[in-house]
Amino acid sequence: xxxxxxxxxxxxxxxxxxxxxxxxxxxxxxxxMLVPLPGRGLTDGEPLPLEGSxxxxxxxxxxxxxxxxxDGVRMFLPLLDGSDEIGVMxxxxxxxxxxxxxxxxxxxxxxxxxxxxxxxYTDQFLRARRRAPMSxxxxxxxxxxPPLTMTTPQVAVAGMLEPAYDVAxxxxxxxxxxxxxxxxxxDAMGHGLNAAVLATVAVGAYRHxxxxxxxxxxxxxxxxxxxxxxxxxDHFVTAQMMRLNIGTGHLAWVNAGHPAPLLIRDHKVxxxxxxxxxxxxxxxxxxxxxxxxxxxxxxxxxxxxxGLIEEHTTxxxxxxxxRLIATIERVSPASATVQxxxxxxxxxxxxxxxxxxxxxxxxxxxxxxxxxxxHLARPLL
Numbered sequence: 393x394x395x396x397x398x399x400x401x402x403x404x405x406x407x408x409x410x411x412x413x414x415x416x417x418x419x420x421x422x423x424x425m426l427v428p429l430p431g432r433g434l435t436d437g438e439p440l441p442l443e444g445s446x447x448x449x450x451x452x453x454x455x456x457x458x459x460x461x462x463d464g465v466r467m468f469l470p471l472l473d474g475s476d477e478i479g480v481m482x483x484x485x486x487x488x489x490x491x492x493x494x495x496x497x498x499x500x501x502x503x504x505x506x507x508x509x510x511x512x513y514t515d516q517f518l519r520a521r522r523r524a525p526m527s528x529x530x531x532x533x534x535x536x537x538p539p540l541t542m543t544t545p546q547v548a549v550a551g552m553l554e555p556a557y558d559v560a561x562x563x564x565x566x567x568x569x570x571x572x573x574x575x576x577x578x579d580a581m582g583h584g585l586n587a588a589v590l591a592t593v594a595v596g597a598y599r600h601x602x603x604x605x606x607x608x609x610x611x612x613x614x615x616x617x618x619x620x621x622x623x624x625x626d627h628f629v630t631a632q633m634m635r636l637n638i639g640t641g642h643l644a645w646v647n648a649g650h651p652a653p654l655l656i657r658d659h660k661v662x663x664x665x666x667x668x669x670x671x672x673x674x675x676x677x678x679x680x681x682x683x684x685x686x687x688x689x690x691x692x693x694x695x696x697x698x699g700l701i702e703e704h705t706t707x708x709x710x711x712x713x714x715r716l717i718a719t720i721e722r723v724s725p726a727s728a729t730v731q732x733x734x735x736x737x738x739x740x741x742x743x744x745x746x747x748x749x750x751x752x753x754x755x756x757x758x759x760x761x762x763x764x765x766x767h768l769a770r771p772l773l
Contacts, residue, residue: 395514398506399431402481405499409492411483416471416503417447418479420523421534421556423735426451426480429520439523442735447480452732456497458488469496471504475543477731478504522557529560529588536595538566541731545765546638547573547758550730552738554699554753561587562697562752563595567602573636574602577756578673579650579697580629593622594629594673608633608646612670612680619674628674632695641687641760646680648673651701654717655685656692659724661717665693689762692730694720699751700741711745719744730757 393401399416406414413435417426425439426447442448450457450468454477459466464486471478481500485492511517526534533553542549549566553559561580566573576598580590597618601611611633619629632653634645645653645665649672652664665685671677687693701713723740727733734757742749 393506393510395510395516396431398503398510399429400433402499402503403431403433406483409485409495411467411485413482413484415482416479416507417451417482418507418517418521419451419477420521421526422523422554423552423556424739425523427520427523429479429517447482451477451480456493467496469500471500471507473504473508473539475548476508476539476541478507524557526557527560527584529585530556530558532585532588532592533559533563536563536565536592542566542568543729543731544568544638545768546761546763547636548730548761549573549575549756549758550734551756552734552754554738554742555749559752559754560584561591562699562754563591564754564756565595565598566756567599568638571637571639573638573758575634575636575695575756575758576631577650577695577697577754578629578631579699579752579754581627583751590619590623590627590629593618594631598631598633608635608644608682609679612646612648612673612677615673616676620676623674625675628672630672630698634695636687636758636760638760639762639764641689641691641762643685643687643693643760645683645685646670647683648677648680651696651698651713653693653695654720655687656694656720656724657688657690659721661720687760689760691760692724692733693758693760695756695758697752697754699749699753700755702751711741715744716741730759733757 403414415435416429418429420427427439428437440447446457446459447468450470454470457468464484465488466484469481540551551564560583564577566575578594580587597615601614630649632647632650636643647669652666654661655663667683668681670680701711701716719740723736727736734755
């Protein structure tokens with residue numbers, strides 16, 4: 393099916409069950425608004441905020457929200473591709489029963505799958521999500537990213553990049569291979585297109601070494617050589633490469649000149665994951681020492697880039713790690729999921745910095761839950 397026919401197909405399916413005024417709302421890049429997808433048969437309108445709107449409530453809670461109106465019931469259904477949040481589908485019915493709810497949930501799941509599948513063949517969905525011009529470096533960075541959310545019974549991951557439309561040297565990556573979750577956060581030196589190209593090579597080298605099943609020390613060496621050979625000794629990338637066994641909670645990491653991650657337990661930051669580090673990638677550092685930590689079920693780990701704490705507030709004061717920790721402990725109790733926490737934390741930090749983001753600021757939050765996912769492989773009888 394051509395991507396442009398998704399909208400009329402969805403509208404026709406909703407009409408067939410007596411629905412009307414169908415909208416498909418996609419999350420914008422800054423994760424602040426839900427933006428209507430244009431298309432034949434869809435109802436256009438203004439973007440809706442994630443905060444304070446029924447559509448935003450459905451999106452954040454990942455549950456259906458019903459709003460009684462004079463002419464019927466307005467339904468807001470989250471569009472989820474697995475655990476990846478795509479947006480919300482909204483429509484109006486004269487009345488709603490349980491059969492309608494079941495059918496609409498299935499339809500919403502199908503719409504999310506179609507949007508994700510067809511996304512690689514069109515620019516239509518990407519354009520709809522943009523609420524500001526995007527720089528060329530940001531275009532490159534967004535094209536490299538994995539889905540920014542992943543949730544399984546044993547582990548959950550959520551990430552966020554700021555400034556969404558002008559990020560250049562920051563990036564993140566992860567992959568779940570059997571029982572090992574591989575993660576990386578990188579911060580390439582400089583700004584603009586040069587930083588984006590440097591980050592692209594770093595991510596490509598990281599993925600290549602990871603897929604070749606290199607150990608953490610070998611992975612660092614491979615990335616270091618790739619950056620040095622391509623750019624010379626005056627260019628570097630700080631990086632944090634981690635591996636988490638999702639069955640045991642054993643975490644191993646290499647720190648290449650990067651801020652230490654924060655360990656969060658019971659909504660409190662109980663410490664930083666300090667340990668011996670090596671030089672940033674590209675500087676030819678010594679063989680890195682592998683650091684280890686055993687997580688407890690429910691622990692959250694926040695990795696971030698230095699733009700988050702090195703920004704100056706409107707009064708000229710450095711934002712600093714202490715204020716970051718205080719903000720985490722204020723936001724965490726109200727954040728049920730990692731997706732909610734990383735979004736709330738990023739937006740709160742932006743407000744506390746007075747809306748200033750002169751450097752890239754990236755967050756990657758991991759929650760280890762433990763247990764097993766074997767029950768998902770059993771057939772449903």
